[in-house]
Amino acid sequence: IMPVLGLLMLIQVSIVRRMGYGPLYEFAVTKKIIEPCVDYWWTTLLHVQNYVNPLKVCVPTSWYLAVDLQLYLISPIILFGLLKKPRITYVFICTASLIGIIIIFIQSSLTEISPNYVHINLQMPASFYYTHMRYVPWLIGIILGYILHETTAWRSEVKFGLSRLSKVIVTCGWLFAILCTVEASLYFALTRPLWSLGVAWIIFACVSGYG
Structure with missing residues (x-):
């Protein structure tokens, strides 16, 4: 990818x-695309542009390459842990995922980021590019890959009807998956009513002597 990325950088500045x-x-072009390439070209080549001057990335979409490479470099540690100490690694992954969710929650609360990562002032925040804001789905993917590897024989039995998951687990899994696919709709449908209910409670509590 490096030769292609380098060529794209040259095209942008020339x-x-x-x-x-x-x-x-x-x-839109000179200030946002060309000048960052002139000043911070090295961050893109080193794949650290998502942390070093993330709002002045040479190739704007290359932030994903940095995140992908950084997680790729970490993955052998996780995979080795799953191979040697799976239970400890499971606990570590669950803890890291929880920490990641908390970090995202705090960051979004402090910077007023919407679910699509657009800041309230319509500018993309620097946190949009941070790896630690995006690693939780990657950890879920790691776990899925490990589970698929460990259940190869069991899944073969399922195909031949020799083993099955309970109907409750299958139903709950599908319902959860469907719910996740409509989360954006749920957000836009509920965000204003829930916000209004929160404000209404504050007003009611304050005027009733509980504020």
Whole structure:
């Protein structure tokens, strides 16, 4: 990926600057794309652009490459732990996932980030690019891969009807999956009513002497 990324950086600082003109082009392209490549090209090549000047990334979409590489470098440690000490590693993964969720909750509360990571002032916050804001789904994927590896024989038995999950587990699993797919709709449907209920309780409690 490095040769392609390097070529894209060269194109941005050489050809792209000559592909348009005007005040909007100056702001959207020169300031946001070309100048970061001139000043911080090395962060992109080292794949640390999601932490070092994350709001001035040379190739804007390359932040994902940095996150992906950083998690890739960590993955052997997790996989080795699952191989040698699976129970301890399971506890570690669950704890790390919980910590990650708490970090995201605190960060979103302090910076007023919406579920789609757009800041209240319509600018993408630096935390959008941080690996520690995105590693929880990766850990879930690691666990899934390990479970699939460990249950290869059992899943073969399921195919031949020799073993089955309980209907309760299967039903709950599908209901949970469906609920997760409509979480955005649930958020937009409930966020204002729940916020209003919270404000209403504050007012009621205060005027009733419980504030």
